[in-house]
Amino acid sequence: xxxxxxxxxxxxxxxxxxxxxxxxxxxxxxxxxxxxxxxxxxxxxxxxxxxxxxxxxxxxxxxxxxxxxxxxxxxxxxxxxxxxxxxxxxxxxxxxxxxxxxxxxxxxxxx
Amino acid sequence: xxxxxxxxxxxxxxxxxxxxxxxxxxxxxxxxxxxxxxxxxxxxxxxxxxxxxxxxxxxxxxxxxxxxxxxxxxxxxxxxxxxxxxxxxxxxxxxxxxxxxxxxxxxxxxx
Numbered sequence: 001x002x003x004x005x006x007x008x009x010x011x012x013x014x015x016x017x018x019x020x021x022x023x024x025x026x027x028x029x030x031x032x033x034x035x036x037x038x039x040x041x042x043x044x045x046x047x048x049x050x051x052x053x054x055x056x057x058x059x060x061x062x063x064x065x066x067x068x069x070x071x072x073x074x075x076x077x078x079x080x081x082x083x084x085x086x087x088x089x090x091x092x093x094x095x096x097x098x099x100x101x102x103x104x105x106x107x108x109x110x111x
Numbered sequence: 112x113x114x115x116x117x118x119x120x121x122x123x124x125x126x127x128x129x130x131x132x133x134x135x136x137x138x139x140x141x142x143x144x145x146x147x148x149x150x151x152x153x154x155x156x157x158x159x160x161x162x163x164x165x166x167x168x169x170x171x172x173x174x175x176x177x178x179x180x181x182x183x184x185x186x187x188x189x190x191x192x193x194x195x196x197x198x199x200x201x202x203x204x205x206x207x208x209x210x211x212x213x214x215x216x217x218x219x220x221x222x
Binding site: 004033042044045098099105 | 153157200212
């Protein structure tokens with residue numbers, strides 16, 4: 001049982017480049033989330049989804065887009081990367097009122 | 112404004128020295144309070160959910176308690192493998208399933 005799988009694990013981008021982070025879960029969870037984690041700031045919600053085909057903005061959505069075309073996948077896109085987007089990105093999934101299951105993270109550096 | 116504050120930011124203990132971590136919260140109505148453990152380079156790992164004041168949950172050397180304003184994570188006779196960052200999060204009744212996260216307490220257990 002893989003749980004939540006994130007790819008890639010590491011990535012270095014140049015300013016202005018684009019990329020997509022993939023999150024896949026095999027627990028049939030309805031809810032999926034993208035967070036970023038920065039030192040001293042804790043986890044901040046970027047976007048989330050309450051079901052296939054739905055997405056919503058979180059606390060820090062600017063500069064990011066998401067899609068949930070299939071229930072098991074949640075994609076996070078950066079259209080034009082900026083150094084301020086250097087961070088560790090975590091995907092998570094859950095049932096409605098349960099604890100979250102997190103992936104192992106993607107460490108992104110924008111130079 | 113809904114808020115979660117964890118203290119202390121860091122805690123160093125000798126192996127076997129029991130202590131407690133604090134999570135204070137302000138939320139309009141509490142649906143649940145969650146404790147997670149995060150090891151370096153990994154995603155947070157779910158530990159406990161508490162739903163109402165007076166509730167307690169235990170797992171090995173960890174015990175979580177909840178009052179109307181705060182939660183404690185008690186660590187009894189810790190071992191070096193308990194070293195990690197412990198995160199607290201709350202889910203409000205009107206949150207649309209989102210969690211509000213504290214910044215975490217970094218726990219170091221010295222042999």
